[in-house]
Amino acid sequence: MLRTSWVSVLGNAFLSLLKIVTGIISGSLAVLSDGLDSASDVFTSIIILIATPIINRPPNAKYVYGQEKAENIASTILSFVIFFMGCQILVASLTKIMRHTVTEVSLIAVWATVISIAGKLLLALFQFQQGKRINSSMLKANAINMRNDVIISAGVLLGLGCTFLFKMPILDPIIATLISLYVIYSAIGIFKDANLVLMDGVKDTSVYNEIIKAAEKVPGAYNPHRIRSRHVGNMYNIVLDIEVDGNLPLAEAHRIAQNVEDSIKQSIDNVYDIVVHIEPEGFVHEAEKYGMSKDNL
Ligand SMILES: [Zn+2]
Known part of the structure; x- marks a missing residue:
């Protein structure tokens, strides 16, 4: 379980760094925002790794119900980080679109995206197999999250392809805008899930x-x-x-x-x-x- 988590953290960290650096060098906002979205997954995995020992502490006189809600507090903090990251991409892309400062994107953006898709698919496959073996819902959820990342990267690739084929550089910030909206949406989802537990609600009233x-x-x-x-x-x-x-x-x-x-x-x-x-x-x-x-x- 711990080994799988670390493979995921390191693999995602590499891919996310690759995309962020490439995004900056190549001038592709879409690749940059894809990289920032992957970075949020890395933070999530790290927070799970840090929170796990706290969550597993046995109940004591001060915390008679145990300390499992540490995870929900961590998720709440994380949701703010992801939310502001999403807003940042959104502002940057919209600014680019409105000021017509759209620049040509260089070809390395395509390569970084292709490598990222291949890498993510491998990581997702590895995670899903491990998740099935020990039946961990957390790992399975993570694998589904990675599948969504592959979809995002595929969208970026499609946009880049169109940019080069039809000479439409405006597509790049447009795709970045869509990704930023997705990032903001998922941040709100994380916040709501964590707070439902912190506020003593039940997920499924049935x-x-x-x-x-x-x-x-x-x-x-x-x-x-x-x-x-x-x-x-x-x-x-x-x-x-x-x-x-x-x-x-x-x-x-x-x-x-x-x-x-x-x-x-x-x-x-x-x-x-x-x-x-x-x-x-x-x-x-x-x-x-x-x-x-x-x-x-
Ligand atoms: Zn009664």
Whole structure:
């Protein structure tokens, strides 16, 4: 896992540097922005490598839920870096287009892009195979991200081809503009994903239906409600109320609550922790501020 990450970091760093330098020398904004987009992948991989030991720290008195959210904080910071990088390319390309300062692009831009596409394909293939072998979703996601990079580079190549064939140097900053918009869009996506976790949201609200179904399967457990879930890493931390027959002995009621926990763990894959609160059947709450139930789903 660590070895694969380092291969990816070094391979991407080389390709990104190649494109940034070539972009500057050849005067191709599209190649430069492609290089900056690859640089953002390098930063992402490095942040994952740095955050991993923090994420893996066992829970302690200060952080009883562990420290997995370090990853989301890192991603948030990263999203700002990528966002401003995207804005920078956008401003540079638009300036070039509007001031008509479009210059001829030299041929080495084409070679750098071809090398970059070949290199990325090899890296993506390597990552995807490793990801399949150890079934790491993070590595697989990374491989998909690299595929998108190949698409970007292919677009750059197409633009460069047209530039040389049809003598239309304006295409270069136009493609750079499109890439910058993609970079900004992905930065916003990273920010939203990270903040959903930091703000105690759930990615997929259908989890509440799963919880209700799992709880109702248990004999003696009624009316699951005030269900709250949030993420610890990619796992669910779940709290819910159930009702049981008010005349049951405590040991029996507790056994039902335990069964509810087991049933939820069986139907949902990544459960970090479940807390079940028991109430006598028909118990009426004061106004409930939080949580999901059949009524509000
Ligand atoms: Zn309740």
